[in-house]
Amino acid sequence: MSFDLALFYLLALVLVVAAFRVITATKPVTGVLHLILAFFTASMMWMLIQAEFLALILMIVYVGAVLVLFLFVVMMLDMKAEGLKQGMKVYLPLGLTIGGIMIVEMAVVLVRAWGDVGAPVAVAEDYDNTLALGAVMYTDFAYAVQVGGLVLLVGMIAAIALTLRKRPDYKRTVPSQQVRVRPADRVRLVPMKAQVETPATPAEGAEK
Known part of the structure; x- marks a missing residue:
């Protein structure tokens, strides 16, 4: 077994475990962290097949931006695990049915394409x-x-x-009113007398 093949199986195992933990984690932060691990592992697998652009895009866009934003949002909302479990039994059969259909579809595609995989295409340097x-x-x-x-x-x-929620302190900008505004409506000139500083009187005995 070559090093690339062994590394592929290792990354595949980590990816499956991380994906399973995403849907079974009891805390939202734990689920988001495992999702970051799953995307990172998938990026490394793309790097193995020399798809560097897709791997870097997955790291920069999803891991570096979207999922980190999700993590901050989840941490700031401070969601309770008890509220997330409400209604789980009601939607569990539907979720298992949809998950089973997806697994069957992927299995059919992989089984049909398994025998058609040939040698890697030779590309120029x-x-x-x-x-x-x-x-x-x-x-x-x-x-x-x-x-x-x-x-x-x-x-x-x-x-x-x-x-979007309506707020009482929200100020809406109306461009048509901004265009018709006049300087006199925005700026008020206040006359002020000029102030002249008088020289300080020297103290008595300073010249002695």
């Missing part, structure tokens, strides 16, 4: 996978990339709209 990925994304799959960006934009707007 100066091959740039980032350039090749960008060329494929924005030529053959340009429409899919635009649809994905639109879906993410709609999700972001929906999240903002759902979490």
Whole structure:
């Protein structure tokens, strides 16, 4: 067994255990930390197959930004584990059913593709996978990339709209009123007399 294969099995084991702990952790912070470990391990597995761009993007975007933000949010909210367990028995059968369907689908795909895996494709030493990925994304799959960006934009707007709350101390900016404003409405000139400092009187006996 080669070193790369042994490292792959080790990373796969860590990834499976971390993913299992994400859904079975009793504390939210523990689940987020195991999710960070799962993404980090998946990034290392991508690095093994020389997909450096995807590995670095996974580390920078998800681990470095999104999940760290989730961790801070979970720690600041201070969610209680008792509240998270409410209704778990009600949704457990549906969750197990969906998880079983996903496992069956992945198993079917892996079993059918297991025999078709051939030898690795030989590439040149100066091959740039980032350039090749960008060329494929924005030529053959340009429409899919635009649809994905639109879906993410709609999700972001929906999240903002759902979490927006009215506050009494909130001040709304009206651009039309800002354009029509006059200097006299914003600035008031107050006349003030100029002050002249008088020289200090020398103390008696200072010249002696």
